[in-house]
Structures are given as C-alpha cells and as structure tokens.
Amino acid sequence: MSRASLLKPESVSPTADIHQIAGILAEREVTYVVSSDKMLLGAIYRDSLNLTPNFIAEASERSIEACELMTPKERIPCISLETHLDSAISVFLETELKEIPVLENDRLVGVLPLRSLLKGLTESLGSVKHQQEHDKRSSMILQSINxxxxxxxxxxxxxxxxxxxxxxxxxxxxxxxxxxxxxxxxxxxxxxxxxxxxxxxxxxxxxxxxxxxxxxxxxxxxxxxxxxxxxxxxxxxxxQEEMRSQLLSSRDELDRAFALTLPNSRVEHKLKNTAEYRDIYDSDSGQITITEVIADGGYKHVVNALKVLADLNNKGIMSLLGISKDVLVQSIIFHDLGKSQPQFEIGQTVDPLDEFEESCAHAERSADIAAHFYQREDDVIWLIKYHHHPESQLPADFPNHLRPMLRLLKLVDGLSAALTRRNGKITLDVDGTKVYVYERNPHPDFDKSRVVDLFTGETREIPDYPDGTG
Incomplete structure (x- = not known):
C-alpha cells in the first residue's frame, strides 16, 4: 500500500476535552486517540456520540476526557502499510467505516479512506477489464460495498x-x-x-x-x-449534516451566551467591528502577505481567549492562589477594546512593524476605557494596561501579587491570537504552577512547545507533544 494513498489522521491526546473533540467531529467522522509517541489507543466516532449542546455542556462540566469516550484500539479494524488491496477491501466490506487507520509498529501513520480504495479499484478495473475472472470478483465487491x-x-x-x-x-x-x-x-x-x-x-x-x-x-x-x-x-x-449543523448551532449558542456577559451593546459593537488579519509571514523580509480579512476578528479573538481560559480552568489553573477567574475574564473582555487596526486588502504585503500600532499603546488606551467608562476594579486595569509589556519594563509600583495573572493573561492572549489569526493548533496541560503549551503555528517564532511557570515567570522550550498538534 502506498503512503500516497493515505490521508493525515485527526488525532487528540487521551486528556483532550469535549470541546476539542466536538470541534474535530464537526468536520470529520472520526478522531483518533494517540499516546505521546503516536501509539494508537482508540477512536471516537461521530455517530457514537450524541453531540447535542446539553451533552457537550454536561461533558465539559464533568471534565470528561477523550480516553473516556473512545472505542479502544482492540475493537477498531486496522491495517498496516503491508496490507494488500484485497484485504483492505474485505475490511471495508465487513464494516460500514469510511476510513481505516493504518499502523506501523502500532503507531498511527495515516488513514485509508474508502474513496482512495475505490479509485484504486477503478484503475484496476480499467487495466484488466478483459479478464473475466477479475470482472466477476470486482462485480461482487461493487455489489457488496455500503x-x-x-x-x-x-x-x-x-x-x-x-x-x-x-x-x-x-x-x-x-x-x-x-x-x-x-x-x-x-x-x-x-x-x-x-x-x-x-x-x-x-x-x-x-x-x-x-x-x-x-x-x-x-x-x-x-x-x-x-x-x-x-x-x-x-x-x-x-x-451527519444535521449533526454538523447542530454542532455549529451549539457554537453559535455559546457565542450568544458570551454576548450576554458583555457590559453593553457598544462593547459588542466595537469588538465585532475590529478587524483581524490572517497572513503568511516571510521570515527573510519580516513582511506579511494578507490572506484573509476577519471583519469581526476582535470579537472572535475574545471568544477564543475565553475558550482557552475555560480549558485551563477545567485543568485546575483557577485553584492556584492569586489566580482570580473573575478578574481574568474581565481583563480578557476589555483588553483590546482600545485597539485601532489599519485597513488591508487580501494579497497586500506589508511590514507589520511599520503598519500596526505599537501594542503597549492600545493596551493603555483599553485600560483607560475600562477604568473611566466601565469602572472596572484596579486589578483588571493593571493587567490590561501592562499585558504587552515585558516584565523587565513593568513600573516599580506594579503589584507583585498580580504577576502570576499577568503571565497567564499574556499566555491566553497569545494562544487566542494563534487560533484566531493563524489557525494554529494548541494542546494544554497543567501541573501545579506550570502550564505546558504544545503549539503548532505557521509563524516560525511561535511554532514550538514550551512550559511556563506562572509563579516564577520561567519559560523554557520542551519536546513536542506528538498528538493532534503535530
């Protein structure tokens, strides 16, 4: 079997939460659960879950993980790279699967979709159609497929x-x-x-x-x-399309629910009218080429930031002393409210250092808005005002008790930018005061895995997590 006929599988770690799983199953029929070294542990099939908004909310509340939802590997039909076409056909005939995982030494290396097999069969039919015996066997296969x-x-x-x-x-x-x-x-x-x-x-x-x-x-x-x-x-x-529509509808419901947390419609209007851009970064010139204009990018950025924070909350980050969920949520909602964006067209190439406003300027403006128009508490104002400052440039009177939350806000803000502006993929783990970040990002400066200690501020790179982020 040729590797060229295989597709890249969608996979998650055993600790992936329901939101990550539902996001994949909105687009694919199956996601595979793999260990840190890509050993196949199981699979989660879309038609085996009742992915209603109520189920997703309950699974999120109970912190249900992928390992609890998966069908174990022992019950999954698998093939290897050495599997003959006839044997692969037999597996499809015996099941109603649309794709079969392909393993090499028990590691997931790809999936064989039914359409690839049918294409190969079609080519085979054309090349040996004069052979009566082959025609008979092929006809039996074609009559048997689902x-x-x-x-x-x-x-x-x-x-x-x-x-x-x-x-x-x-x-x-x-x-x-x-x-x-x-x-x-x-x-x-x-x-x-x-x-x-x-x-x-x-x-x-x-x-x-x-x-x-x-x-x-x-x-x-x-x-x-x-x-x-x-x-x-x-x-x-x-x-399947009805289920996919239901999943997308549940996302819309979450967005509408988020809108209710905003102070008033003017905040929502500002966020939904602040553009963000997707782009391709040229590391040689430092320039970016605009590939997509996200008209409501400010709103999507805040929603994604809250989703990242919710994931970390499920993993226990809010149990740390000095970490306040309410302060962080308010900081996220207001942190970009003073942002002013340039106007670009798709295909335009620009130098981001020349075209975008310096980040600390919009952070200070956002803090002023939160303080004077919405009377947010002092902790929120401190975090918003300095969330783009390096720690070495913080003022002498910056409250030390806020440093762990400032580090967390910076981390969440950056990861949301990866999701919103670069279609990045992230997996998060929490161990005490440390947050482990496994990130796949088209921008070379952020395409790395790292661990951040919220209390000490130490950040170091770590080996990649070889799951769905890889």
Whole structure:
C-alpha cells in the first residue's frame, strides 16, 4: 500500500476535552486517540456520540476526557502499510467505516479512506477489464460495498448499478442498467466536468429534490488515457449534516451566551467591528502577505481567549492562589477594546512593524476605557494596561501579587491570537504552577512547545507533544 494513498489522521491526546473533540467531529467522522509517541489507543466516532449542546455542556462540566469516550484500539479494524488491496477491501466490506487507520509498529501513520480504495479499484478495473475472472470478483465487491455505485459510459448509459444504489435511489438495477442516467441533483452534475477533464471529484455535496443530502465521488474510467465513462459512488449524509449543523448551532449558542456577559451593546459593537488579519509571514523580509480579512476578528479573538481560559480552568489553573477567574475574564473582555487596526486588502504585503500600532499603546488606551467608562476594579486595569509589556519594563509600583495573572493573561492572549489569526493548533496541560503549551503555528517564532511557570515567570522550550498538534 502506498503512503500516497493515505490521508493525515485527526488525532487528540487521551486528556483532550469535549470541546476539542466536538470541534474535530464537526468536520470529520472520526478522531483518533494517540499516546505521546503516536501509539494508537482508540477512536471516537461521530455517530457514537450524541453531540447535542446539553451533552457537550454536561461533558465539559464533568471534565470528561477523550480516553473516556473512545472505542479502544482492540475493537477498531486496522491495517498496516503491508496490507494488500484485497484485504483492505474485505475490511471495508465487513464494516460500514469510511476510513481505516493504518499502523506501523502500532503507531498511527495515516488513514485509508474508502474513496482512495475505490479509485484504486477503478484503475484496476480499467487495466484488466478483459479478464473475466477479475470482472466477476470486482462485480461482487461493487455489489457488496455500503456506498451506492453507478457506472456510466461516455453516452451516459448506465452500465453498473449496485445494491446500495437501489436502496438509496429506490430503483431496481434491472430497470436502470442500459438506460440513460438521470441527473437527480439540483444545479446539474459534475459528471460532465469529469467526463471533459478526466480529473476526479471527491466529496461533492449534492442536495436532492426530496431534501436528502448525498456526498458523491466522481472518478473517470480511462482507456489508453481516454475517458470512456465515470464511476459515481455516493452515500446519504443527511443525518451527519444535521449533526454538523447542530454542532455549529451549539457554537453559535455559546457565542450568544458570551454576548450576554458583555457590559453593553457598544462593547459588542466595537469588538465585532475590529478587524483581524490572517497572513503568511516571510521570515527573510519580516513582511506579511494578507490572506484573509476577519471583519469581526476582535470579537472572535475574545471568544477564543475565553475558550482557552475555560480549558485551563477545567485543568485546575483557577485553584492556584492569586489566580482570580473573575478578574481574568474581565481583563480578557476589555483588553483590546482600545485597539485601532489599519485597513488591508487580501494579497497586500506589508511590514507589520511599520503598519500596526505599537501594542503597549492600545493596551493603555483599553485600560483607560475600562477604568473611566466601565469602572472596572484596579486589578483588571493593571493587567490590561501592562499585558504587552515585558516584565523587565513593568513600573516599580506594579503589584507583585498580580504577576502570576499577568503571565497567564499574556499566555491566553497569545494562544487566542494563534487560533484566531493563524489557525494554529494548541494542546494544554497543567501541573501545579506550570502550564505546558504544545503549539503548532505557521509563524516560525511561535511554532514550538514550551512550559511556563506562572509563579516564577520561567519559560523554557520542551519536546513536542506528538498528538493532534503535530
């Protein structure tokens, strides 16, 4: 089996919380649980969890971790890099899985998706279609798979129609084979594009007139480099899309709940109208190229910061002396309220040192707003005003009891920036006064793992955590 046919798996550590798991399962059908050295421990399948907002809230309250939700490795069908195509097909036939984990010495090295196998099978069919025995065996496989399959020739005449297609489309193969294909999706079909270009299309979302949603793969059949037909494989993902919509809805509910914690609508308006930017950093020139404008980036940044703080709270950070949840929450809400951003366009290349306001300036402005318009307590004002200052530049009268919270606020602010502006991935652990940060970030200055001692201020780099952050 070629590594090229494998996809990178989504994985989490055994201590991952429900929010991290739900975020992955909103986009993927499965996430794998791996140890620190990438040994497969288990898997969490989307259809095995009832990921309603109530379940997520309860799991969060009870601090349920990935290891408690996973199906153990012993009950998961797995294959190796040496597994023959026929054996992989057998595994898919015996299960209803859409992907199978691939192991090397019990370590997770990738996943084999069903679509890759079908592509390989299609190519095999085209190269040996004159062999009657192979045709018979291939036909048995195509009739046995759980995905619907229709094979049409260049004239759109149906040549193959398996049992799953009969069940999904409500028509008998005997009635359809030999007849012309009927386009059932609204807005036409990619069949014509694949027929013209000879390039496959995978995972096409196809809403049907009856309200169902199919995920469809279109793979060209080639004969001496010429397209002679198209194989369509499809599955009904209506239930999965409803669950995904429910997960996204629960995120929106959390955002709306957060809005209720804001002092008034003017604060919400300011945050939602402060842009942030995603960019590509050039380490040689120090310049950035804008790739996306996040119109409500200020709001998203605060929401992500509160999510990071909630994760740390679940891991026990608030039990430390000198750490106040209320003070930190207020500091996060107000810390960027005085921020003024330049206006950029996608594709624009700029020097961030020249274009962005110096961070300490907007921090001081934010502190003034929090103090004079919203009468926040002194601890909050101190933290906001100096959250961008190096500790060596703190004034002599900065309260020493606030230093652990200042370090935590800086850490949360930076990690939220990684999530908001760079689509970074982070995993956090807490051990006493130490916070372990495993970060994957496109910016080379932040693409590292480290441990921060909130009491002493010591920060040092540590080996990467080889899980979903890697």
């Amino acid at each position: 995905e619907g399959l229709i094979m049409i020739d260049k004239d759109l005449i149906i040549r193959e129609y398996n049992r799953a297609a009969e069940e999904l489309l409500g028509a008998k193969a005997s009635e359809r084979i030999g007849s012309k294909a009927v386009v059932k999706t609204r807005g036409g079909s990619p069949v014509f594009e694949v027929m013209k270009t000879g390039k496959p299309r995978f995972g096409v979302m196809s809403p049907l007139a009856d309200g169902r949603i199919f995920s469809v793969n279109y793979v060209p059949m080639l004969d001496n480099g010429n397209v002679v037909g198209v194989i369509q494989t499809f599955q009904d993902i209506t239930g």
